Amino acid sequence: MIIQIPSFPGAxxxxxxxxxxxxxxxxxxxxxxxxxxxxxxxxxxxxGPDIYKGKICSLKARALLxxxxxxxxxxxxxxxxxxxFDSKQLITDVSGSGNNWAVGHKLYxxxxxxxxxxxxxxxxxxxxxxxxxFIIHSMGxxxxxxxxxxxxxxxxxxxxxxxxxxxxxxPSGEDDxxxxxxxxVLAMKELNEHADCVLPIENESLFDIVNKIHQMINSxxxxxxxxxxxxxxxxxxxxxxxxxKPFDAMNNIVANLLLNLTSSARFEGSLNMDLNEISMNLVxxxxxxxxVSSLTPLYTLADVNVPSRRLDQMFxxxxxxxxxxxQADPKHSLYLACALLVRGNVQVSDLRRNIERLxxxxxxxxxxxxxxxxxxxxxxxxxxxHSLLSLANNTCVKPTFIELKDRFMKLYKKKxxxxxxxxxxxxxxxxxxxxxxxxxxxxxxxxxxxxxxxxPRTDPSRLKIAV
Amino acid sequence: MSIVTVxxxxxxxxxxxxxxxxxxxxxxxxxxxxxxxxxxxxxxxCKERFFCEEESEVPVAxxxxxxxxxxxxxxxxxxxxxxxxxxxxxxxHFCQKQGSGNNWANGYSVHGPRHKxxxxxxxxxxxxxxxxxxxxxTIMSMAxxxxxxxxxxxxxxLRDAFPTSFILNHVIxxxxxxxxxxxxxxxxxxxxxxxxxxxxxxxxxxxxxxxxCAQLMxxxxxxxxxxxxxxxxxxxxxxxxxxTAECGLHYSRNPLGDLMETLVPHPEFKMLGLRNIPQMPENxxxxxxxxxxxxxxxxxxMLIANAKxxxxxDWQVRPPRLGSSIPSSHSTNKPLQFNTSIAxxxxxxxxxxxxxxxGSFRDPSLYTSWLNPQDAFNTWKTPRAFNKYxxxxxxxxxxxxxxxxxxxxxxxxxxxxxxxPGTGALKSxxxxxxxxxxxxxxxxxxxxxxxxxxxxxxLNLKKTSxxxxxxxxxxxxxxxxFFKPFQQMERA
Numbered sequence: 030m031i032i033q034i035p036s037f038p039g040a041x042x043x044x045x046x047x048x049x050x051x052x053x054x055x056x057x058x059x060x061x062x063x064x065x066x067x068x069x070x071x072x073x074x075x076x077g078p079d080i081y082k083g084k085i086c087s088l089k090a091r092a093l094l095x096x097x098x099x100x101x102x103x104x105x106x107x108x109x110x111x112x113x114f115d116s117k118q119l120i121t122d123v124s125g126s127g128n129n130w131a132v133g134h135k136l137y138x139x140x141x142x143x144x145x146x147x148x149x150x151x152x153x154x155x156x157x158x159x160x161x162x163f164i165i166h167s168m169g170x171x172x173x174x175x176x177x178x179x180x181x182x183x184x185x186x187x188x189x190x191x192x193x194x195x196x197x198x199x200p201s202g203e204d205d206x207x208x209x210x211x212x213x214v215l216a217m218k219e220l221n222e223h224a225d226c227v228l229p230i231e232n233e234s235l236f237d238i239v240n241k242i243h244q245m246i247n248s249x250x251x252x253x254x255x256x257x258x259x260x261x262x263x264x265x266x267x268x269x270x271x272x273x274k275p276f277d278a279m280n281n282i283v284a285n286l287l288l289n290l291t292s293s294a295r296f297e298g299s300l301n302m303d304l305n306e307i308s309m310n311l312v313x314x315x316x317x318x319x320x321v322s323s324l325t326p327l328y329t330l331a332d333v334n335v336p337s338r339r340l341d342q343m344f345x346x347x348x349x350x351x352x353x354x355x356q357a358d359p360k361h362s363l364y365l366a367c368a369l370l371v372r373g374n375v376q377v378s379d380l381r382r383n384i385e386r387l388x389x390x391x392x393x394x395x396x397x398x399x400x401x402x403x404x405x406x407x408x409x410x411x412x413x414x415h416s417l418l419s420l421a422n423n424t425c426v427k428p429t430f431i432e433l434k435d436r437f438m439k440l441y442k443k444k445x446x447x448x449x450x451x452x453x454x455x456x457x458x459x460x461x462x463x464x465x466x467x468x469x470x471x472x473x474x475x476x477x478x479x480x481x482x483x484x485p486r487t488d489p490s491r492l493k494i495a496v
Numbered sequence: 497m498s499i500v501t502v503x504x505x506x507x508x509x510x511x512x513x514x515x516x517x518x519x520x521x522x523x524x525x526x527x528x529x530x531x532x533x534x535x536x537x538x539x540x541x542c543k544e545r546f547f548c549e550e551e552s553e554v555p556v557a558x559x560x561x562x563x564x565x566x567x568x569x570x571x572x573x574x575x576x577x578x579x580x581x582x583x584x585x586x587x588x589h590f591c592q593k594q595g596s597g598n599n600w601a602n603g604y605s606v607h608g609p610r611h612k613x614x615x616x617x618x619x620x621x622x623x624x625x626x627x628x629x630x631x632x633x634t635i636m637s638m639a640x641x642x643x644x645x646x647x648x649x650x651x652x653x654l655r656d657a658f659p660t661s662f663i664l665n666h667v668i669x670x671x672x673x674x675x676x677x678x679x680x681x682x683x684x685x686x687x688x689x690x691x692x693x694x695x696x697x698x699x700x701x702x703x704x705x706x707x708x709c710a711q712l713m714x715x716x717x718x719x720x721x722x723x724x725x726x727x728x729x730x731x732x733x734x735x736x737x738x739x740t741a742e743c744g745l746h747y748s749r750n751p752l753g754d755l756m757e758t759l760v761p762h763p764e765f766k767m768l769g770l771r772n773i774p775q776m777p778e779n780x781x782x783x784x785x786x787x788x789x790x791x792x793x794x795x796x797x798m799l800i801a802n803a804k805x806x807x808x809x810d811w812q813v814r815p816p817r818l819g820s821s822i823p824s825s826h827s828t829n830k831p832l833q834f835n836t837s838i839a840x841x842x843x844x845x846x847x848x849x850x851x852x853x854x855g856s857f858r859d860p861s862l863y864t865s866w867l868n869p870q871d872a873f874n875t876w877k878t879p880r881a882f883n884k885y886x887x888x889x890x891x892x893x894x895x896x897x898x899x900x901x902x903x904x905x906x907x908x909x910x911x912x913x914x915x916x917p918g919t920g921a922l923k924s925x926x927x928x929x930x931x932x933x934x935x936x937x938x939x940x941x942x943x944x945x946x947x948x949x950x951x952x953x954x955l956n957l958k959k960t961s962x963x964x965x966x967x968x969x970x971x972x973x974x975x976x977x978f979f980k981p982f983q984q985m986e987r988a
Contacts, residue, residue: 158593297567299720300675301506305597306641310677366677378706378718384673396915399908401674405720489914491907 098125126171130212131453133175161192169200169209178219210436218464235279289418302404310402344383347419362425368402373415497630505643508635514728541737541747561589596641603645631662631752639670639679648689655693662752669701680909738876758874802835815861837895846887
């Protein structure tokens, strides 16, 4: 689990990936100097009062890596990015959390609280202006889920004004961790209450996208040679892709998601979109902060041919089911709000044209019929001439939550595996019942919004002025 | 007299930069098409108005740049310096790092008070550099967080610090199909606050300029830069030096004051719209000729039919006949076809403008009844051509043109605010983002704005009998009106 702490000015083109339990793989794509400073801090030779003198001798990520077992973190520290992570910004233990949310949250939380707060403060002090925390974790395990949500709580207490943006990997149906429904629901309660916005990700969707790309590469169709470094699953500048561990490709997608999200904060553009604007525009009610994300295009063809039809195709794809990062179909559900962040040589007329073209096929809630938030960043990602990130606050997350609730209830009814949790100090049965009722309330809220879909639009009558 | 420009937010800074570019390139262009002497005095008047000569040879724009994040200001400063013709002052900008997050309340209640002193110091410095201060011109968008919220706060501060100076706010109306989801909230809050401290609001709508770029300028892939350049051209056509009716001997020395005097006779009606013809791609200019009667005819019909550009004008719309009985089609429930004006200003730039017949603009049926057409219509002229157009005409008008867009914005903001889905757990949209107190003041004011504009229609309906001076006085007595013509009239 990593907590990244972006600040201003600038940023590093710096994808950081996390895998719930296994490998780590980090890529760095260095761009402009000023742009480094959002996600990393330049450590310069010479030091002294004028911080712009001296060559950059290394970059240190503004990140805190926390894991209750050492294997993964050690691998990072021995890998190609060992210089990027400051060994002082690590918190590890030996035995892990045993896939037990209570161990992560209550036991290790209590134990490491001081340590975590201290390291956070140190990292925050190095920032000129702290704007947002990125928390990246999984929901199904013990550490990411339990300790992760503990840290979320902590951040709210220590830094109440700083946005907390959480990227959560949700377990799939065939997840090998049996207690993942418990862990996920317990974590969801914390996310409901303490996160400013959540970007849910499902491994199944990532896997489908990876397969799609492989098919494209291996299909041998004429004119379908793909530029290797343009893959959304690639890590430009890294070693050959042979024998990549499977999670690497999937993690790269999430890394690219975060890169695109922060691109407007790091690079110039004609219509900037900062991280704080995302929460402001996409979260109409405090608890409905789950944003479905999609990235297009997935690859660029090697033959240079950029008709505007390809640009339009990029916009259409962003709304299709196959490109979403969770198993959901936003087109057939209700949109509360939608954000489009475009990178590259795309102008406002292209954006407007596509919004007008796609709008009739999308359902927006009655009080936000023109609910679009747009951003234009001039710098495209490596290997592409343009790309689009779409974030939607849409009721299509409901089925995911309903399924989660069902899996939870299956175990809970039989009280299976509960004793592992209740062993832990501070953990009680009420934690479970509160968590499930929080989830049920959330599902209910989405249901109510769905009920308004397609109904007659009755605008409330206007305020009358007493003359 | 000099004008100090205050550029607020990303939009304000991007547009401000294009405005100074347009002014500079107009002055340095060789298409003045007039005598050398004329050109020189135009040049001098323009310089005094917008630039300040400093030790460095390049003139320095009289501007203050404000933004809550550093990227745009950095870009703007460097692009200006690269042009070689002008630049911004090295110390005339202020920026922070975290942005306003599209949150009006953030701009108004947090950043405003926090940075008031620094910003007002910068403004004070610029004002002191002027021999004579002609007023302030602020550029902002309504939809974002900084331009709108901080802009409203800064305008208030300007009003407090310079109570007798003229303040003209240039406001950008966002795209109707949405640039920002909370744009309607931000717009309503901004307009209502600006209305209290500003002298006039000059409005440009993104949708309209976009259409001009697409249909008139033939730009295929329209960027914000293109939109901003059209806006800058239109602004330049108003603010570059001209001769007013009172004084034909030298270029007008008080552009903002003259503007307010002619166009804002009543403080409740402050929204001004701008139209400029002709507009065409630069490479077509060499092949086109213009005639004044043609330009004037188009401009007048654009005013009457509320057309935004010279293509697609509805020539069927006609002013109602004076003294005719009021048919039911004039009721406020039907969409208004005819655009009633309170006051109009036509600006002519180019040769032979002395002979132009503007009688059609003095037609009383265009105007409301409570102002004499002589007072309601004015013209400014100069023989010096503007920005490569051999002849060009601009219309600044105080009329009902903004009624429909304003209605739309207020309606959408109200919908979003008033729709509260069921359960008690959900709080209504603005509460967790804005301060409730601030919001409750506003829909009332915004609706009032709308109603005020509709009042002109009702006033129009009273045309059957000449409006007595007592009636006029009653209408105006609610607000102290500080413009000379009216005070003189009252004394008479």
